[in-house]
Amino acid sequence: MNLLIDDFISTTSGKVSLKTLLTSDTDYQLQYAFDEIQLAMLQLLGSLSTVVLKPTLDELKGYLKNGLTAEQYDLALSKIDLQWFDEGCFMRSAMPNKGKTHNAIISKLISGIESSGTTNASGLFSETVYVGVVCPDCTHVLNYNLHMNIKGDCFGASGATGIRGGGTISTLIAGKDVTTTILANTVAVDFFNNAREIKKPNNKLMWQEPMQGDIYYAHQIGLERGLFALAYHIDFPVLDESCLCDVCGHHSNQSIKDFLRLKYTGSYGSTKKGRDGNAQWWPHPYTPVTQKEEGTFPVCARDQHWHSWQNFSSYVISQGTDKSSSTPALIVSQYQKIAMGKVNLLIGGNIADQASITGRVYDLYAMPEHWDSNLERVTQVIDTGLDVKDKLVQALNKMFGAGYDKNFISGIKNTAVQQYISNAQKIVQELLLDVDRKDARVLRKEALGILKAEARNIYQALIRKYHADLPLFKALVKGEKVLRTLELEK
Numbered sequence: 001m002n003l004l005i006d007d008f009i010s011t012t013s014g015k016v017s018l019k020t021l022l023t024s025d026t027d028y029q030l031q032y033a034f035d036e037i038q039l040a041m042l043q044l045l046g047s048l049s050t051v052v053l054k055p056t057l058d059e060l061k062g063y064l065k066n067g068l069t070a071e072q073y074d075l076a077l078s079k080i081d082l083q084w085f086d087e088g089c090f091m092r093s094a095m096p097n098k099g100k101t102h103n104a105i106i107s108k109l110i111s112g113i114e115s116s117g118t119t120n121a122s123g124l125f126s127e128t129v130y131v132g133v134v135c136p137d138c139t140h141v142l143n144y145n146l147h148m149n150i151k152g153d154c155f156g157a158s159g160a161t162g163i164r165g166g167g168t169i170s171t172l173i174a175g176k177d178v179t180t181t182i183l184a185n186t187v188a189v190d191f192f193n194n195a196r197e198i199k200k201p202n203n204k205l206m207w208q209e210p211m212q213g214d215i216y217y218a219h220q221i222g223l224e225r226g227l228f229a230l231a232y233h234i235d236f237p238v239l240d241e242s243c244l245c246d247v248c249g250h251h252s253n254q255s256i257k258d259f260l261r262l263k264y265t266g267s268y269g270s271t272k273k274g275r276d277g278n279a280q281w282w283p284h285p286y287t288p289v290t291q292k293e294e295g296t297f298p299v300c301a302r303d304q305h306w307h308s309w310q311n312f313s314s315y316v317i318s319q320g321t322d323k324s325s326s327t328p329a330l331i332v333s334q335y336q337k338i339a340m341g342k343v344n345l346l347i348g349g350n351i352a353d354q355a356s357i358t359g360r361v362y363d364l365y366a367m368p369e370h371w372d373s374n375l376e377r378v379t380q381v382i383d384t385g386l387d388v389k390d391k392l393v394q395a396l397n398k399m400f401g402a403g404y405d406k407n408f409i410s411g412i413k414n415t416a417v418q419q420y421i422s423n424a425q426k427i428v429q430e431l432l433l434d435v436d437r438k439d440a441r442v443l444r445k446e447a448l449g450i451l452k453a454e455a456r457n458i459y460q461a462l463i464r465k466y467h468a469d470l471p472l473f474k475a476l477v478k479g480e481k482v483l484r485t486l487e488l489e490k
């Protein structure tokens with residue numbers, strides 16, 4: 001099987017090739033049982049398409065407008081040394097003789113659940129018990145997910161931090177179908193290289209020409225090399241047993257139940273050691289970043305209660321504002337250069353909380369063209385959501401005065417706040433759809449109205465629930481006044 005030629009991509013109409021996905025008129029739907037693998041697959045396909053097409057910004061604009069023909073794909077493919085994309089070779093560097101290899105069950109590549117036994121290694125969106133066996137085709141997306149998305153800490157001391165850093169958020173462009181999604185996440189070579197000001201980067205794949213030394217300098221890593229940057233030697237022992245793959249749902253004559261890994265010894269600029277050694281940050285096109293005094297860092301989901309809308313303003317639309325030093329992923333700024341109309345974003349990532357992964361985010365946002373001109377309006381909607389949340393928290397805090405056990409009160413409070421955050425996510429997403437059509441004042445008023453009503457509903461439900469509990473009821477009524485101040489201020 002070769003990843004640039006053969007049918008390895010799982011869709012609801014069976015397995016298809018990258019060429020079919022990019023050049024056919026059929027509206028294929030990817031079929032992967034877990035949202036994180038679906039997202040990793042989109043990252044992988046956008047990166048593979050970059051390697052095949054190597055488009056300029058103008059060419060990419062043409063493909064997005066007119067589509068890509070089978071002839072164009074074949075012509076591009078004829079210039080590529082295909083052997084490096086064979087299944088036994090792709091993203092797999094040979095294990096060295098020295099060093100202890102680590103074995104783990106295959107489900108660890110889906111959830112990223114850590115190998116060690118700390119208490120917060122739980123609470124996944126995906127149930128790992130449902131993954132025991134996968135087909136050979138799916139090992140590639142799992143391997144990719146390990147290298148690009150799973151935090152090294154999840155594997156304890158034997159874990160490695162890849163080129164994107166640990167627990168990094170990914171932003172991708174969502175097209176109207178899978179074909180446009182992959183094309184929109186294809187990186188324009190000239191755009192990427194201009195952003196880097198590097199004259200002659202090394203574009204050899206890392207399993208073709210392995211990394212050397214203790215520090216992996218970003219300026220030595222070209223686009224193709226970086227898109228598939230390795231952090232582990234890896235091996236997937238194949239069993240001659242047939243299976244129904246737990247990841248793609250397709251039947252296979254061979255099965256994989258575990259994998260072997262051995263981490264690389266050098267450090268990328270995504271780690272402290274790499275930063276100290278002046279490795280510099282490699283600008284992965286799907287990674288939004290924050291600039292700090294100590295260096296460049298990927299935007300991460302901070303804890304299990306993180307919802308992407310709360311950070312939305314800072315990492316996607318910070319362009320042009322002085323408030324934040326975050327920059328959107330390069331793929332987003334690229335798309336702004338070539339596309340017309342609404343921009344839909346896919347946002348996903350592991351929640352980075354200590355050494356564990358307690359959740360996954362996977363959201364879709366629609367953003368209008370020319371965000372910059374609407375920056376203030378977008379920020380206002382988000383800020384309104386956060387203001388209302390603050391007031392809700394203040395109101396709920398009055399319950400601590402009721403004289404009950406602190407943990408009991410915290411439990412009630414957290415449940416209410418989480419409920420607001422999740423519901424607000426839907427509301428904020430819907431409001432942003434109108435951002436280019438409505439006046440800023442009208443939009444803010446509307447946002448405030450809807451979000452406040454949401455907070456009030458949640459609060460009223462609590463008052464009803466505890467109406468017979470006098471101390472708690474009294475405290476909640478006191479808090480209600482805080483919620484009302486929102487009206488007076490705005």
Ligand SMILES: [Zn+2]
Pocket residue numbers: 010134135136137138245246247248249250
């Ligand atoms: Zn499979």
